[in-house]
Amino acid sequence: MVATTRADLLAACLLEEASWRDLNALRYLERVCFPKDVWPLWDLIGVLTLPNVVRIKAVADGQMVGFIAGDIRQADGMSYIATIGVLPEYRGRGIGAALLQACEKRLPTLTIRLNVRTTNNVAIQLYLTYGYQKAGLWRKYYQDGEDALIMEKKR
Numbered sequence: 001m002v003a004t005t006r007a008d009l010l011a012a013c014l015l016e017e018a019s020w021r022d023l024n025a026l027r028y029l030e031r032v033c034f035p036k037d038v039w040p041l042w043d044l045i046g047v048l049t050l051p052n053v054v055r056i057k058a059v060a061d062g063q064m065v066g067f068i069a070g071d072i073r074q075a076d077g078m079s080y081i082a083t084i085g086v087l088p089e090y091r092g093r094g095i096g097a098a099l100l101q102a103c104e105k106r107l108p109t110l111t112i113r114l115n116v117r118t119t120n121n122v123a124i125q126l127y128l129t130y131g132y133q134k135a136g137l138w139r140k141y142y143q144d145g146e147d148a149l150i151m152e153k154k155r
């Protein structure tokens with residue numbers, strides 16, 4: 001059967017625990033999703049291997065098409081969404097929202113934080129839709145000088 005509706009397309013995508021075996025796929029996804037903010041290789045290895053990180057991949061058509069990592073910082077009393085990305089050709093079918101909700105479910109803290117480029121309206125809209133509120137601004141946080149909007153969800 002060929003998936004056509006948004007629900008069909010989402011159902012054709014599986015959410016699975018990611019591991020170090022996904023390093024190459026994650027390198028590709030991060031390069032495509034974050035051309036201005038490419039993580040060093042060591043950070044990618046860390047996000048796939050360190051303890052206290054929730055790492056979930058979305059798999060469709062036999063490949064990783066989305067990824068999210070949530071960093072649990074019990075000492076700070078909060079968790080951080082460290083990264084979330086979906087390959088462009090798989091966007092707009094609910095994969096980003098599904099990844100965010102699956103990750104949140106596994107984060108033990110009541111507060112979740114993240115930062116996002118102030119011009120990234122699509123991501124900001126995603127976070128607003130799922131209960132995050134604007135909580136601050138870090139001036140010139142990104143390498144090219146753009147500000148970071150801090151968003152926070154309390155549950």
Ligand SMILES: CC(C)(COP(=O)(O)OP(=O)(O)OC[C@H]1O[C@@H](n2cnc3c(N)ncnc32)[C@H](O)[C@@H]1OP(=O)(O)O)[C@@H](O)C(=O)NCCC(=O)NCCS
Binds near residue numbers: 087096117122
């Ligand atoms: C942000 C991102 C992960 C969203 O992934 P996605 O799979 O397209 O998102 P979904 O289809 O689940 O959409 C979830 C919500 O995001 C918002 N959204 C998604 N696409 C949007 C668009 N083109 N315009 C406005 N809002 C949009 C909506 O609120 C949407 O909810 P709705 O479908 O109920 O309207 C994806 O665009 C991406 O990978 N962007 C590049 C990387 C990035 O910027 N990551 C965030 C860094 S902080």
